[in-house]
Each structure stands twice: as C-alpha cells, then as structure tokens.
Amino acid sequence: MEQKNNAWQHGRWAVLCLGIVVLCVLTMHYSWRPVVDEGASSSGDIEAVAEFDAGRDLGVSSKGNRVKTPKLSVSSHVNDGLTTLTISGVITSPEKQAIPGAQVSVNNALVRLPREADVKTAVTDTNGSYCLQVYGKRDSVWRLRANATGYAEAYGVVSGRGKNACDWSVSLGRFAAVSGIVVDEGGVGLSGVDVYAHPAQSSTNYARVSSACSSVVKTGVDGSYTIADVPEKTPVHIIADASAKGYQLGLTDSIESPRSDIRIVLQQGGCTITGHVVDHVGTPVAGSQVLLFMTSVLKIPLSSIADKQGAFRFDGILPLRPMIMFAVGRSHYNSDVSNEAFCKLSAGETTDVVLRFDPPSTRFAVRGKLIDDGTGAPLAGKKMRLYWVDGRRQGNWGSETTNGNGEFVVHDVEGNYDVFFYDDGLFPAVRQDAPLAISTKERSRISRIVPDDFHQVEDSIVVRAVQVPQINFKVVASDRQTVEKQAKIYIAEGNSGKYYDGDGTCKICIPPEMPDERTFVAIGIKKTGTGDRDLLLGTEEVTAGEARRAVLRGEMLTRKLVLERPEFWTKCSVRSVTSRKMSPEDRLHLVFRNTKKGEESMTQLWDVAYDPTRSGFREFPVLPGYEVGIRYGWYSEQTPGSLASVLYHADLWLLPEECIGKELELDFNDNNKTLVIRK
Structure with missing residues (x-):
C-alpha cells in the first residue's frame, strides 16, 4: 500500500513539472516575437505577423525594412481586421472542359512585384477544381493567375470585403500564330530582328508588366517571322526590335491572333534612354522595375529591371513621342514608387534620367466628428468617405458611418486626404475648423493638408456640415x-x-x-x-x-x-488645316446647353475616339431646345499624375437647326485653336 502511495506521489509531481514546462513554452511563444522581415511573407503566409503594420498604434519601433514587435500576441491581430479568405473555382478549356493539373496562384494586390514567398499556389484536380486559403485584411484585394501547358494565361482579381469565401472560375484561351515580314524603309527584308507580342490591354498588375506576352523570335534572311504562341483572340501589339542596329521600335496597331499578314516597316533614328534608380539618400536601388509609358502609343508600358548599380536602359524608343517613366520598388507592400520623369526626344537622341524614391510616408488613423454647423449637434448615421493617394500612387477610399455621437474612424490613411459626403443631404459648411478647407474644385468635399512634420498615429478632425435640400x-x-x-x-x-x-x-x-x-x-x-x-x-x-x-x-x-431613342441626328468629320498630324488617338466630345440659359445650363455628354484616317463621319444626337457643342482634342503630352489626360483645344457651338440632318465637315486650326465649318 505504501509503495502504491509513493508511486502516486511521484506521478503527481511528474505531471505537475510537465505542466510547468508547457506553460513556460507557451508564455515565451506568445509574449515575445523575434525580429521580423516585412518582405518575408505575404498573402500565402498564414503567420499573422506577416500582415503587421508598423504605422499602427501598437508602439512599434522600426528601422529600415526590419520591424521589432515586442510583446505582440496573436490575439491583437483581431483588432487589425485580419481574416482568412477561401478562394476556389474551376479552370476549364475554351470548350468548357475541365483542365487537370492547371496551376492557380494568388498574391495580395498590395504587393505589386511579388516574390516567391509572396505567392500561394494550388494545382487543379481531375475535375479542374482548386482551393486556396489566404490570410490578410478583410478588405484586401487579391490577384490571381491561372496557367496550364498548351493554354494562354488568365488573370483576375477578387475582393475579401464582407466575405469569407469567393469563387474565381475561368476558361483558359489557346494560342494562335501571327506571321508576317519586317522590312526597312526601302522595303528590303531585315534579318535577325527580335519580334514579339506585347499586351494591348491596360493592367495595374505590375507582376504582368513585361515587354512580351509571347516568345521572342528572330526574323529569317528575308525578314519573315512566325510567332506561334500568341494568346488567341486577345488584343496585342506586335513589336519588332532592331535597336542594336539603330532602328526605332516597330509597333503595330492592336490586333488579335491568328494573323498572317503583319508587315512592319522599321525606320532609322531610334532614341535611347538610360538612367539610374536611387533612394532618397542617393543609394542605388537594385531590382526595381522601371516602367516607360509612351502615352499615345501603348497602354501597357515597356519594362526594364535595374541592375546591381541601379542602372537601366531603353533602346529604339520612338522620337517625338511624350513619355513618362517611374520605378516601382520591391518592399513588402511596394509602397516606394519613384518620382516621374517626362521627356520627348528627337530622332537618334540619347538622354539620362535619375528616378528617386522618397522616404515612405507615415500611415495613420483619422478620428473625426461630424457636427451640424448651425446647432453644433452631432450628426449620427451619416456615411463619411475619405480619399487619399498612397506612396504607390494608388487612390484609396475609406468609408465609415458616424455613430450616435457623430464620430467615425478611418485607418491606414497616408498623406493628404479629402473628406466626402454622399447622398445624405449634407454639404460642407463654408466655415471649417482649421486646418480643413473647402476644395476649390468641387464643393462636395473638403481637403486636409497634412503638415510635413506629421508623424502621429492618429489625426483628429472636426467636420462642420449643413443639411441641404x-x-x-x-x-x-x-x-x-x-x-x-x-x-x-x-x-x-x-x-x-x-x-x-x-x-x-x-x-x-x-x-x-x-x-x-x-x-x-x-x-x-x-x-x-x-x-x-x-x-x-x-x-x-x-x-x-x-x-x-x-x-x-x-x-x-x-x-x-x-430615355428614348433620339429623333434628330447630325454627322461630323474633322481635318487639320495646319502642319499638325492628326492621330488615331484624337477625341471628339459632345456638350449640350439650353439655348436660352447659355453657359449656366451646359452639361457634358460623352467623348468618342475619332480616327480621321479611318472613321469618316461620326454621328451625334441633337436635342431640340439645346445648343450642340463639339469639342476637339487629344491626349496631353505632360500631365503630372495622369497617363491619359485629354485636353480639348477647340469648341464649336451650333443651334439645333444648324446641324439636324446635316453632314458637318470641320476644319481644325492648331495655330489659333479654332474649329469651324468648312466652306
């Protein structure tokens, strides 16, 4: 009996000691985190610390790209709004047959240039089905890519806002051939020229940006070529690159494969752009991606990766075309986007540019209160929207509804921001507490200019509003x-x-x-x-x-x-009477205004692309009682912050009886910016 008691005592002490050891291990695990590299993981990493934001109110100290998070427990991520999203679907062929063995990958859209650690991948089963689980903020946007042997890649985006699961099913296209010939200005075939397909549809997924969406082939001795793997029925440009021989890049209009008649004529006098990418203290930034937009030629930019010295180079660039360049970095959220560089070169000219990254901006929360300007009473249940442009040059919206005290909070704001009211009968009061100011462009918003030395985790504002009809x-x-x-x-x-x-x-x-x-x-x-x-x-x-x-x-x-079908119409065509060469990118814009009230009742309608070399006449509706305004313009050469802004250079106003049922031939004079009816 005594031996049994001793054994029981020993067993009890062993269990107690084991419990103490387990408790110590758990305490160490959850009360201390080692130094974490922000770029080490992303959407594919289930470890919650990968989504930690150093700009939040957690008292975090940061240095460089490494963030130390003492005493940060897993439970704190609940307050950061993190959740698991399940993405599933079926990958099929153009005939809607399941494709087994297709690869589906996903990454957080915040990571513009994802690395291997940022991407999570699944392979479809025999039914073409797949399932992926990603971890991130509830309102995160996720970019997906599907590919399979013998099929063209497909891309898409899904949002995790307000959901725990979503479907992304897609049919992969096939490849088709594009063939033709590359010749010089004298019609002689050029051998050894690189020819490839370049995507023609714009995309914000910088992981897709490259100079080719097909293999690169070389022309034969007679200048002929065949590209066998161009995505079928997908808009592309065919580009011929003989820049090493001093030629300009040869660019076709947007086409769809299959095609067998693509003739590309190369001209001498290609331009060269060289440069370096540096950070805010002048240190080279290796591996950053430099994007070159030829604004009136390609919707998707040409791309170059900076080498170890931060150097990059573009050859064969078309002369006399406005260009915009900037670099995208490779930090965890790719928040570092460089300054823009604008240039337009003469034939054969070479230039050197420097693209510089600014220090990353501080992210902060905006805690505000909405009050009635007349009574000072809080306004509850009103939707507030904040808009700001982050360091990636992407616009962001944050929406919140005021509580019973008229209060709202929007997180992760970066830099200057605007406050909007929508559909609540509210209007910003003319009198606002500093430093808020009424926007001079639009009275439906107010602007907050954040001081240069602002480094707080929270910005507090009081917004005054009036309730209007x-x-x-x-x-x-x-x-x-x-x-x-x-x-x-x-x-x-x-x-x-x-x-x-x-x-x-x-x-x-x-x-x-x-x-x-x-x-x-x-x-x-x-x-x-x-x-x-x-x-x-x-x-x-x-x-x-x-x-x-x-x-x-x-x-x-x-x-x-x-809404009814218009009864009255007019036709319009435009020609240039000066030396300016008209472009397929030229635009016509239609405007109406009441014939009795003039400018006070002018309303813009829509613009249409107008190719004077192909389109001939374009038809416009005419409204009885309204003057018809026709505007003519084209893409601007240098509009900071905008890659595709249209400037209208001439207006022509006509009474309804002057244009109903008529064909209007218009002359545009670029010297004095006039648009008149041809006599």
Missing part, C-alpha cells in the same frame, strides 16, 4: 415606369457637369448659396450597342427653388428622366 433624378424607359439601370447621368451645375452611373438614380445636393432660379439640367444616356445610333437619350430640368419648396412640404423633390 436634394433633387432625386430617377431614370426610366419611354414607358415612364421601367427603371433604366446602368444609364449615365450628366448633371449641369454652372458650366461643369457631373457624371453618375449604376442603379438608375442619382441625388444632387443644393448648396446653401445657390439662388432659387439656378437651373439643373440632367441628361441621361444609355448605350444599347456599339453603333453611334445605338443609344437612348433624355433630358430633365429643375430649379433649386423647386427643391427647397419641396423640403418645406416635408418631401424630397423627385423627377423622372425619361
């Missing part, structure tokens, strides 16, 4: 009952227009200072096909005073905007 425009079909969804609505406020799209309704706030006699002109349009006449159109006018009187009756003024 609204006009609700409801777009309906000609039967006046059926709602026309996906219609575009243009609202004239003064001599500028606003554009809405989506559910067939839009609300317009009436600013307090707007006089009762001010007229709002709404023009609705819905495209029903690809032709010029495949559209529905309608107009509606209402004054600010009508909206205010409706509020006194306890109502919101609602007007139906009826």
